[in-house]
Amino acid sequence: MKLLERIRTLSFPSFKVKGAKNYLALQVGKSFIRLLELGKDGKPIFQPQEIIFEDGGENKKLSALKKIVAEYGLQGHKVIAALPATDGILKLYKYPSKISQKDLNSAIEWIIKRELSQIKEETTYDYFILHGEDALSVALVLARAESVNRLTNLISSAGLKPEIIDYEVLAIVNYGIYHKLALPFSILYIDYDYSILLTYSPSNISYSVINWDYLGYIKKAESHSTSEELLENFIAEVRNLIVINDIFNVYIAGVVLSNQSFLDYVLENLPILGLLDAGELPPNFFVPYILSLREGSK
Amino acid sequence: MIKINLLKEKKTKKTLPQPTLVSLKEVKVSDLLKLDKAQYYLSVLLWIGVLGMGGWYLKTSKEITQIKLQIDQLQAEKNRLEGLAKRISEEKKEIESEISALKTEMDAIERSKDILIGLKSLYEPFNNSFISFSSSVPSVSWMFTYSQSLDIENRKLKTEFDLSSFDYASISSYANSLRKKNAEVFISGIERKVTPNGYEYYSTKLVAEKSIGGQ
Numbered sequence: 001m002k003l004l005e006r007i008r009t010l011s012f013p014s015f016k017v018k019g020a021k022n023y024l025a026l027q028v029g030k031s032f033i034r035l036l037e038l039g040k041d042g043k044p045i046f047q048p049q050e051i052i053f054e055d056g057g058e059n060k061k062l063s064a065l066k067k068i069v070a071e072y073g074l075q076g077h078k079v080i081a082a083l084p085a086t087d088g089i090l091k092l093y094k095y096p097s098k099i100s101q102k103d104l105n106s107a108i109e110w111i112i113k114r115e116l117s118q119i120k121e122e123t124t125y126d127y128f129i130l131h132g133e134d135a136l137s138v139a140l141v142l143a144r145a146e147s148v149n150r151l152t153n154l155i156s157s158a159g160l161k162p163e164i165i166d167y168e169v170l171a172i173v174n175y176g177i178y179h180k181l182a183l184p185f186s187i188l189y190i191d192y193d194y195s196i197l198l199t200y201s202p203s204n205i206s207y208s209v210i211n212w213d214y215l216g217y218i219k220k221a222e223s224h225s226t227s228e229e230l231l232e233n234f235i236a237e238v239r240n241l242i243v244i245n246d247i248f249n250v251y252i253a254g255v256v257l258s259n260q261s262f263l264d265y266v267l268e269n270l271p272i273l274g275l276l277d278a279g280e281l282p283p284n285f286f287v288p289y290i291l292s293l294r295e296g297s298k
Numbered sequence: 299m300i301k302i303n304l305l306k307e308k309k310t311k312k313t314l315p316q317p318t319l320v321s322l323k324e325v326k327v328s329d330l331l332k333l334d335k336a337q338y339y340l341s342v343l344l345w346i347g348v349l350g351m352g353g354w355y356l357k358t359s360k361e362i363t364q365i366k367l368q369i370d371q372l373q374a375e376k377n378r379l380e381g382l383a384k385r386i387s388e389e390k391k392e393i394e395s396e397i398s399a400l401k402t403e404m405d406a407i408e409r410s411k412d413i414l415i416g417l418k419s420l421y422e423p424f425n426n427s428f429i430s431f432s433s434s435v436p437s438v439s440w441m442f443t444y445s446q447s448l449d450i451e452n453r454k455l456k457t458e459f460d461l462s463s464f465d466y467a468s469i470s471s472y473a474n475s476l477r478k479k480n481a482e483v484f485i486s487g488i489e490r491k492v493t494p495n496g497y498e499y500y501s502t503k504l505v506a507e508k509s510i511g512g513q
Contacts, residue, residue: 083304126302141302148304165304174299297299 024074024160025291026081027168028151030193031215033061035068036281036288037077046072048285052192052215058154065158079155080164080291082171085196085209088143090169091115092205095136104129108138115142124148128170132202139205141167166291169207172253173200175276175290178297186247187276188238189286190214190254195234197241197250208241210234214255231262235269242271251276257283423510424448427455431506436472439463442501448510455508462491462501469500482507 022045027034035049051064069075093111095104108127116123122145130137148165155162176185177200184201192215198207212234220227242250253276256262266272278289427446435441442460449456463469469488477483484505491501 088304124304126304126306128300128302130300139300139302141304143304152305162305167302167304170300170302177299294299294301 022077023080023163023292023295024077025288026079026155026160027287027291028061028081028154029084029191031055032192033065034285034288035065036285036292037074038289038292042279044281048281048288050282050284058150062154062157065154065160069158069160075159077160078163079160080166080294081151081155081162082166082168082287082291083143083147083151084193085168085207086194087147088141088167090167090205090207091140091142093138093140094203095138097132097134097136099136104136104138108140111138111140115140121146130202135203137203137205139170141170143167164294166294168287169196169198169205171287171290171294172196172198173205174294175253175286176200176251178290178293179276181251182249184249186242186250188250188252188270188272190252190256191287192255195238195254197238197247199245199247206245210237210241212237218259231265235266238270249273253278253283253286255284420448420450420453420510423508424455427457427508431457431459434472434476435461436463436465436468438465438468439472453510455510457506457508458503460501460503462499464497464499466500469502473502473504476504476506 022037022039025036025038031054032050032052034051037045039045049068051068053060053064093107095107099107112125112127116125119142123142124145125140125142127138127140130139151165152162172187172189176187184199184204186197186199189196189198193213195210195212195214196207197210198205212230217227217230217234220230241247248271250270250272251274252263252266252270252272256266257275257277263275276286277283278286281289424446428444431444432441439461440463442462444459445457447456448454461469461472466488473483473485473488477485486503488500488502490498492498
């Protein structure tokens, strides 16, 4: 806790959602679903919902989601969901800043064509143009159509209306952009199934997915079985990534913020600059929180 | 924020259903004329918008023509006033030149008046001089020659005359009285002369200079 106090804690002003259209923010992981809806005042309209599954079958998720929808009367609500980082890839392409719009368009078309030709299965994609100081970057997200369809089917089967499918990695990046973290910033996002370490600057986005089972670790820790080795492996992997990629300005976010002893251990062993909270929400709702902010922001 | 929507692509790919021959056959004119409520309201709204725009356009175009008319009128008024101003300035110039001509004339008149006054101050004493001299001469004497000259430059009147008389005393007393009256009188000595008939008389030459004219 002492260490915690020493660390600069980040507190952000409460957010006011602009406009009348609220989106239900949905995050679906391998072993959990999270649902959140923020009102105009930035406060959740209903108690944020998180359901954890022992084995994550689609039917269980669907029935759980249906139950929530029925309970809170959410039928027909528009949904913004995040595609898990493991179900897609993010690629960054750089172009000179003076490139004409026509050339840029044809360049983007060409890279999409090339990427799609290398992937055997059906793929959906979207891209976003980042205007850096001396270069233009195009962030291209490619995802298996099957994953996207599965997610949209889950949403529509539960009586909701899928409107936006965002990519989890970019949602986490958006938190830093929205809250104007000093550039470049890095975020270590730890969730139940896996963790993501990402770095962002307008000219660069890089990320690594660390397949480390936090949920399994918690269970082992609760049953007092040997869990230190699991934790040490994770810390070592993250530290290696930080050192190899020469990353600094690392913030931490995600479910671990509510686990004090784990957080203390991480802060003692990793060069963490600060904690990113999800407004007044529990830290588990980091991704749904930023998804909710997305349509209200520019 | 970086905004990615993986559903977006699918939406944009949405195409209109291709009409098949069967569906074409089924199309009825009445169906084409049918509008659902939203379309109906939208079309009404659209028409209101179009009519509103038309009305607005008419109103503004009228205003514009009116303003143009006013501008033309003001332009004409401006031209008229400019012409007037030009004419007035020309008249003013003419009057000014007349005034200056009159002034020069007046100056000339003024000058000639001065000249006349100056001349008068000269010729009056000049003309009076002979009368005064001839009347002042003693009755027992006579004048052989009399000349009078005027030095205009120095305003001096010079009078020369030969005076003769049988009576010496009358000549000398006249010369003396003349000397008293005039500052510059030159008298040559009184000579004794004899007429062809043998009569003796006395003669002298008198030169008197006198300043005349004030200006």
